Amino acid sequence: MSVTVITATISFSYTFAAIFDKVEQLTTRVAQSIGDKEGNAMIDMYAVSDDEKDTVLFLLQDAARNLFKGFGKLTFGITDAITISDTLVSLKIKNNGSQNTNTPNEIDGLIELALINYILAAWFAKKILGEQSNYYYMEYIKNVKDITDKTFRLRIPA
Amino acid sequence: MIVFYYSIPDLVKRITEEGIRFIRRAKDQDGNSLLNILSVGDEDDSYVKKLLKEVSAQDIFSILEPYTSGLADLDTPLEGYEWDVTYDTTANCVVFRMIETETMPAAIVTPMESAIENALVNKTVSQFFVRNGWDGSLHNQLFEINKENLIGYINRRSGLKRTYKFY
Numbered sequence: 001m002s003v004t005v006i007t008a009t010i011s012f013s014y015t016f017a018a019i020f021d022k023v024e025q026l027t028t029r030v031a032q033s034i035g036d037k038e039g040n041a042m043i044d045m046y047a048v049s050d051d052e053k054d055t056v057l058f059l060l061q062d063a064a065r066n067l068f069k070g071f072g073k074l075t076f077g078i079t080d081a082i083t084i085s086d087t088l089v090s091l092k093i094k095n096n097g098s099q100n101t102n103t104p105n106e107i108d109g110l111i112e113l114a115l116i117n118y119i120l121a122a123w124f125a126k127k128i129l130g131e132q133s134n135y136y137y138m139e140y141i142k143n144v145k146d147i148t149d150k151t152f153r154l155r156i157p158a
Numbered sequence: 159m160i161v162f163y164y165s166i167p168d169l170v171k172r173i174t175e176e177g178i179r180f181i182r183r184a185k186d187q188d189g190n191s192l193l194n195i196l197s198v199g200d201e202d203d204s205y206v207k208k209l210l211k212e213v214s215a216q217d218i219f220s221i222l223e224p225y226t227s228g229l230a231d232l233d234t235p236l237e238g239y240e241w242d243v244t245y246d247t248t249a250n251c252v253v254f255r256m257i258e259t260e261t262m263p264a265a266i267v268t269p270m271e272s273a274i275e276n277a278l279v280n281k282t283v284s285q286f287f288v289r290n291g292w293d294g295s296l297h298n299q300l301f302e303i304n305k306e307n308l309i310g311y312i313n314r315r316s317g318l319k320r321t322y323k324f325y
Contacts, residue, residue, distance in 0.1 A: 070191070073199025094200070141189075148191040155178050155197050157171040 114143035277304035
């Protein structure tokens with residue numbers, strides 16, 4: 001994750017490689033706790049591996065589209081405010097200079113969490129693990145609420 | 159003569175902030191935040207100015223209009239209401255003028271100035287919410303209070319005399 005604040009804009013950027021690494025770790029942790037009839041951890045079944053990179057990329061792009069649409073009016077007048085590619089997702093919003101200087105960093109961390117939680121919720125849903133999917137989806141919803149709350153200050157003119 | 163003038167960009171900023179603070183926690187029936195939909199953003203700038211000009215400012219001018227008689231007869235004829243003009247050194251102003259009487263208490267001008275500004279802001283916020291499918295009644299009530307206050311301030315002027323007859 002990274003955030004860059006310049007005079008006119010605040011840019012948030014998330015590389016696929018970094019997000020994939022975290023998703024891989026988290027799904028492995030969850031999979032370690034799920035055993036088959038013999039009690040063997042079902043890592044191969046539920047953990048994301050390099051074989052599933054295409055699926056995770058698709059989910060990341062879906063997550064970014066869902067999450068970034070909530071910034072709508074803050075992107076007005078910015079060319080290419082949203083970038084969704086095979087290597088990264090990024091968002092540029094207007095910097096009106098009225099926010100707490102720590103706010104962009106807080107939003108940056110929350111966006112990364114939201115992207116990861118969205119991917120995990122969708123991944124576990126595809127693996128028919130409803131409980132895990134619901135948990136991460138609720139986390140995602142909480143992240144979205146927190147992000148929206150943090151963007152409140154960014155919308156007020158300086 | 160009293161002149162009330164307000165920078166339109168500054169009014170838009172206040173309208174933006176008042177609206178955003180009010181709908182900060184507004185949600186739809188599914189629990190989704192309405193902040194992005196109901197907040198005034200840069201893309202709403204021209205529409206907010208249109209509401210300000212064609213609804214709010216007209217309402218205020220309709221209150222002050224009876225006290226503009228005589229402005230046109232001055233050595234340099236003046237308008238009671240002007241939109242988007244430079245006044246003094248301030249560009250992009252909305253200007254209201256009214257005839258001042260000799261007995262008018264000078265101190266009443268400040269609350270009048272505030273009442274007009276608050277009325278312009280509250281009416282525009284109310285109209286913006288209504289046109290975006292949200293309840294604007296609270297800000298409309300605030301506008302009505304501002305309007306009543308303004309009328310009260312005008313009527314408080316001792317020795318007020320109209321320069322025309324009703325008949």
